[in-house]
Amino acid sequence: MNYTFLKWAGGKRWFVNNESHRFPLRYNRYIEPFLGGGAVFFYLQPQNAILSDINKELIDTYVAVKNEVDAVYRNLKIHQRKHSRDYYYTIRDRKTRTMATSAARMIYLNKACFNGIYRVNSQGKFNVPFGTGREVSFEQENLLQSSEILQNAMILCQDFQATIDMAQQDDFLFCDPPYAVVNEDARFVSYTADIFSWNDQVRLAAALERAKERNVKIIMTNVDHPAVRALYENIDGFTLDTVSRSCFISGNKEGRKAYSELIVTANI
Template sequence: MISQISPVIHPRPFLKWAGGKSRLIQQYIPYFPANYQTYYEPFIGGGAVFFYLQPSAAILTDINAELITTYRCVRDRVEDLICLLQEHQNRHNRDYYYSVRANIAKTELEQAARLIYLNKTCYNGLYRVNSQGKFNVPLGRYNNPHICQENLLRAASKTLANVEIAQADFIDVLSSAPNSNDFVFCDPPYHPISSTSYFTSYSQNSFHAKDQERLRNVCAELASRGVKVMICNSDCELIRNLYEEINFKIYPIIAARSINSNPKNRGMVYELLITSY
């Protein structure tokens, strides 16, 4: 009898996320620093860059409490999480989706399973909440959504095993005291380039021009300490001006945009990759 060998699953994002970087990493590779000690990512989102780099030491943070809970459960209780996701997968239909969406999970493990389930079945994998902080994305059109990707979750769990994960505002990266041997990658909510591309409802607190300026100031402070800083954002006058003022290097990146209320504005667009080095 010939034994079947399970395919090797390389670590990669276990969540779909608006603005995810999986398709852009090949363009980013020439700009990643060759050497660094600790990797910081204060807007973890789907974590594509983290999973690609697989740094030996990392601190991952985000203001989104549900997202951070989910990362911790993947790191610490992946088998229990898989069991809950299998239940969601077995019960999935339209009515079940809206029932799960309407009800808040009680335990952290249930919260993590709920977020992954909604993420895999909602429209475009979009994370959006209303002013009360309630998830409000409609059901997506999927014939057979991959709700419980066991091997992918286990691979992610191994990669996250020794990683520090915390809920925090991006400005808190300064208090972590990164030094010149460290690398900080920032993937904030992008500044809108048109009224139809405006998407800042990532958490209950929207991300506006003043927040982009706050982020620039944080990046400038990090750079003054010798920290290697990389930021990605939309290609627009505001972002260019903010980082040109502090003499950061700006590189155009070609990206595919799939989320826009106006279908004519979807497709290939330029984004910016910005570095302090």
């Protein structure tokens, strides 16, 4: 059962469906520093987890679903009843006053926007256009189950390096960073380069090397780019693999094709 309540660009539902054999069978804590839609977390349903992201609106939404799920659902039902193109833009421009209404706003916009993309402008305002005139619906039982699974998680808004540095021996660290590379092609970069730079890729590699030395179990997915591969391929203890996956985020057919993805593991 899929208990993710957000569709996220670059999400890892494909990884769960095709690469779940890579997950370790035993580990202490599950740690994820780039939470996004949380597909891997909701698939594994770990008994002890640390989840984080630098996106405060995203993290506040998870906290609200964990702690105030009934209030979130009540607001989602209002959005479901009033859904239309005009209503979508009204909600997109509206400021919210409580964590529950903010979470419901984000979940609704994510459901109703074009391609489920999270993107903000230079003022930090969500600016994805309306996506569907069809009815939107929200399953109460699924949201309640998501809330139940989140009860076992510490949810933090912080830089990925701080979260990775929390990982200790036999913890399982799953990293799915935004894809930014040196000499980027157009893939993914238009909505990630401003929040995840090449310097961040270098910081990530250094943090993962330190975690590897602490005997943390690591799986990282990343863009299969020579510059990214070079950060890991000459370090003892990292195993590099590539898989092919489809990308459906692009607004044109040319962008919707299969891509090679890099998987880096250690201590698995």
